[in-house]
Amino acid sequence: MKRLRKIGILAACGLVFLTGCGKEQKEQPGTARQEEQESTEIRKEEPENNPESEEQKQETINRELTNKELQAFTAWINEGSNYGNYGFLLSEYTRPQDVDLDQAFYTGAGVETTQLTGEEEKAYLEITGEEEIYTDCTRLTTGQLNEVLEKKLGLTLEDMTHKLTWVYLPDTDAWVWQHGDTNYMNFTCVSGRQISGDTYELECVPGDENYEPPIPSCRLTLQRHEDDYRFLSNIYTAGVKYSKEIWKIEDQSFNVDLGAPWGDVYFVSYAPDKSAYGNLDVTFSIIKPGDGAELFALPAVSEDNYLTNEVFSQIQAVSFKDYNGDGNTDIIIIVEYQLNIHSDEGDKRQEVRLYRSRPEEGDFVLDMDRMDYLNMNGYNDRIESVMEHIGDVEMTE
Secondary structure (H helix, E strand, O other), rough: OHHHHHHOOOOOOOOOOEEEEEOOOOOOOEOOOOOOOOOOOOOOOOOOOOOOOOOHHHHHHOOOOOOHHHHHHHHHHHHHHOOHHHHOOOOOEHHHOOHHHHHHHOOOOOOOHHHHHHHHHHHHHHHOOOOOHHHEEEEHHHHHHHHHHHHHOOOOOHHOOOOOOEEEEEOOOOOEOOOOOOEEEOEEEEEEEOOOOOEEEEEEEEOEEEEOOOOOOOEEEEEEEEEEEEEEEEEEEEEOHHHOOHHHHHHHOOOOOOOOOOOEEEEEEEEOOOOOOOEEEEEEEEEOOOOOEEEEEOOOHHHHHHOOOOEEEEEEEEEEEEEOOOOOEEEEEEEEEEEEEOOOOEEEEEEEEEEEOOOOOOOOEEEEEHHHHHHHHOOOHHHHHHHHHHHHHOOOO
């Protein structure tokens, strides 16, 4: 669980204007393309003063959620309510009153807890028979517990079938749970649908592509309540697998002929999955169009694809060209990053990536020497600049 303490590393970068090459003009230099900034907020019902017609309401039933909506639900589960939502996915229940409260409130369910007073600590030790408190404690009053349960379930402690196993201190009406570390687990909503005007069903996978925890995937049902959501049920579904699909950057993903040995493929750009870590970098894959199988994942620039002093901002351009004249189609990508520290040179930087095709080996490799030259000399702002100066470097292939 220590690897999950990085929940504090969060990204604040927004969606900004993007540029890139077109699908039908992959041999042309990348040109700037701009589009309206898409909202990452979860779609809400229409206001009461603009009600939907009955026909419109019917059309929302069983509507598949967009990637933007799935990203928003993923953020809500992992980070919403001051990290108070994820615990409701750590138990299985078909009714909200059957939620495992020990899991949901393990670290306080987003409520800012206070330290035990001297009298409370003395009472706690007398009840438990322990000599001292060795680890962290979560302390919540009955009122605080009920406030969370009312908001998240529409219930109170008295309604729940699984009672808290915490130590109760009657003099201060406080519940105390001594525990080590955290039970935090990030989830990714890989698919979902709106099944009625205010109810959503989500398939959620714990962990990520590099970490598979010992808890199963789940099918979560939520109901909109005021400006938040209530948990209706959470059913384990082992058949649901992790997928990067919701992180796909649509306008920087292309159907393209990469030549031998690839042929016609789908090149996909993926935004970082920040549900577990805030410092992951963008990734790229070559996908088989027929069944969606990943044929090749382009290598990362940084070790384990982690960033240190910056966060991913946007992909400015993708171009497919034979930049070294060997008859093979290579890949040029220009990426923009938001720097964590502002300098005289600004708070953003650009980076060009060159992926050289090796048909005999059936892969693409980073062309680091050319990349270093172009990036150090500032020839990384446009595809035209890259192509104009890429020949400045003498290379032995």
